[in-house]
Amino acid sequence: QSVLAQPPSVSGAPGQRVTISCTGTSSNFGAGYDVHWYQQLPGTAPRLLIYDNNNRPAGVSDRFSGSRSGTSASLAITGLQAEDEADYYCQSYDSGLSGPVFGGGTRLTVL
Amino acid sequence: QPQVQESGPGLVRPSETLSLTCSVSGVSISSGSSYWGWVRQPPGKGLEWIANIHYTGATYYNPSLNRRVSISVDTAKNHVSLNVSSVTAADTGFYYCARVVVTPAAHFDSWGQGALVTVSS
Numbered sequence: 001q002s003v004l005a006q007p008p009s010v011s012g013a014p015g016q017r018v019t020i021s022c023t024g025t026s027s028n029f030g031a032g033y034d035v036h037w038y039q040q041l042p043g044t045a046p047r048l049l050i051y052d053n054n055n056r057p058a059g060v061s062d063r064f065s066g067s068r069s070g071t072s073a074s075l076a077i078t079g080l081q082a083e084d085e086a087d088y089y090c091q092s093y094d095s096g097l098s099g100p101v102f103g104g105g106t107r108l109t110v111l
Numbered sequence: 112q113p114q115v116q117e118s119g120p121g122l123v124r125p126s127e128t129l130s131l132t133c134s135v136s137g138v139s140i141s142s143g144s145s146y147w148g149w150v151r152q153p154p155g156k157g158l159e160w161i162a163n164i165h166y167t168g169a170t171y172y173n174p175s176l177n178r179r180v181s182i183s184v185d186t187a188k189n190h191v192s193l194n195v196s197s198v199t200a201a202d203t204g205f206y207y208c209a210r211v212v213v214t215p216a217a218h219f220d221s222w223g224q225g226a227l228v229t230v231s232s
Contacts, residue, residue: 093216
């Protein structure tokens with residue numbers, strides 16, 4: 001059971017907007033720690049998608065955006081494309097564990 | 112961005128020690144505030160942080176693993192190593208090395224392609 005809770009799966013049609021939620025606790029988001037998001041395409045390593053809640057590394061499409069409020073965070077993907085089909089993981093720091101923690105991952109299916 | 116490459120044995124016998132190496136190119140692992148870490152992923156499952164290290168040797172371990180895990184750095188070779196002792200089938204999976212950007216909530220910004228490790232007799 002992961003420290004950060006994510007829905008196992010979400011889906012959307014091409015062109016639509018989808019969101020992926022990530023629920024934390026008082027020892028991570030609630031303590032003020034930021035959220036980061038990773039995309040893992042099938043058969044590849046994870047790639048940093050969003051860092052520090054809502055910042056995109058160079059090369060990441062502006063169709064991806066993130067937010068955090070209280071003990072929850074979310075990743076939004078607009079203009080859904082077939083190439084967005086992947087697993088998405090949220091990550092933060094947990095003061096109870098004294099280290100990085102990941103969500104269980106959400107599989108995005110593009111219908 | 113650094114280039115990160117993991118290497119390891121592929122197959123390890125139960126109860127033995129797994130040893131992995133992370134070779135870094137393009138940047139010095141001892142530059143600035145560089146931290147480096149390992150993350151693993153069992154087949155079909157999610158990501159689990161294992162350990163981080165600073166080039167000065169400061170180490171940080173996942174409490175659920177730290178009695179079996181050791182991370183080290185070789186600045187001369189520009190690589191980071193990970194040992195996991197007394198392995199079982201539960202240690203099977205991909206092991207990723209990544210650069211850690213230290214903010215209050217550290218994140219992993221450059222990942223290797225991963226090394227697949229199978230624990231089996």
